[in-house]
Amino acid sequence: MAVPRLELPVLQNWSCHNCGGCCRQHLIEVTDSERQRILDQKWTAQDGIRQPILAWHSGPPWKKRYRLTHTDDGGCVFLNEQGLCRIHAKFGEAAKPLPCRIYPYAFHPHDKSFAVSLRFSCPSVVANKGKPVVEQQKVLRGLASDVIPPGAHNSLPPLLTKRDRVDWSDLLTFVEALDHTLTDPAAPVVVKILRAVIWTTLVGQSSFEKLRGPRIRELIALLMEAARIEVPSIPVKVNEPTSVGRLYFRTLVAQYARKDTVADLSSGPWGRWKLFQAILKFTRGKGNIPPLQAGQKSIPFELLEGSFGCLEPEAEEILTRYFRVKVQGLHFCGPAYYDVPFTEGFHSLALILPVTLWLARWLAAGDGRDRLTTDDVSKALAMADHHHGYSGALAQNASRYRVRWLAESGDLSRLCVWYSR
């Protein structure tokens, strides 16, 4: 396949800092040939590998999938004591399974090219550490040609709304407008998200059957200006989210708070039963929050509902960069996000703001604090983004319905403001 043209995020740096986090928090799926290659590498106890099975069969027999085994301490079987990959050390980077070579990058169709996004479940991505991504064009093009299937550059654009599809150039006009809304240097991230939610909700309610090109640009300019006038700054009057909105939000936040690789939480019938009970507690929202992964403490739900103050400027920068990288990388709709339309996808992305702030409050309150640090926000964002576009639970109709309901009822905006105060 010809090497694809890439659109790179201009504001993101990244290099691997060997924290080993990705090798602990992700279950790596390998193809039949990758599994065979690993078996042919003849790993022994002398290499530090004591597990007899290196890749286990998951899913039904008619849909063969293999995942790399994890050790009792939670890491991939190939992760060594120094946090390095044994396959990489012994056979070179190219010998690793494809998902390990690609992470934390993601490639999404973008007209005749591909947009590159990054997963913020990697702490180096959150911290913006490493070489500018725009200077990594050569490596990324090599990776892209390994991962992008033939013909993918002819993909249809994602739907704009649940009814209408516009062509690539008009869809990208909406994407650029969204990115522009997120760039206002004078506005806090919550204001930028509120404005974007307002105008994308109006787009979702409009018909684009006859609108094209310049008329779409005129409409977007009008909508953006209306949203800017409606939300000039952080709203002084804070409206509480409704009880249904809170219920739907907690049900969704439970999906972002979990970590499927924590063996005792979700594996086997007992693990799934415990997870089910924990999610029921989130639904009730009374008593103590059940921890779903390391670092989360069992504290009362109500402790997270007070004011935790303004975000530190560094946390503002991280969140703004997060939303812009996801928007520029088309990492919120179409094939990157359960094939949902642009408007619904952006509302799912906007929900990451209250989800992250809720999780950050949980971390802070677990340490006895009622103020958020940048570290709380960074860790919470890494937890939330782990699932963004990759969780089967978030792809289900029930989850998608809740996101749409939150956006249409106005509770999405209320939740953003409520957890930003």
Ligand code: SF4
């Ligand atoms: S194979 Fe290597 S890079 Fe991939 S998860 Fe395991 S240790 Fe990490």
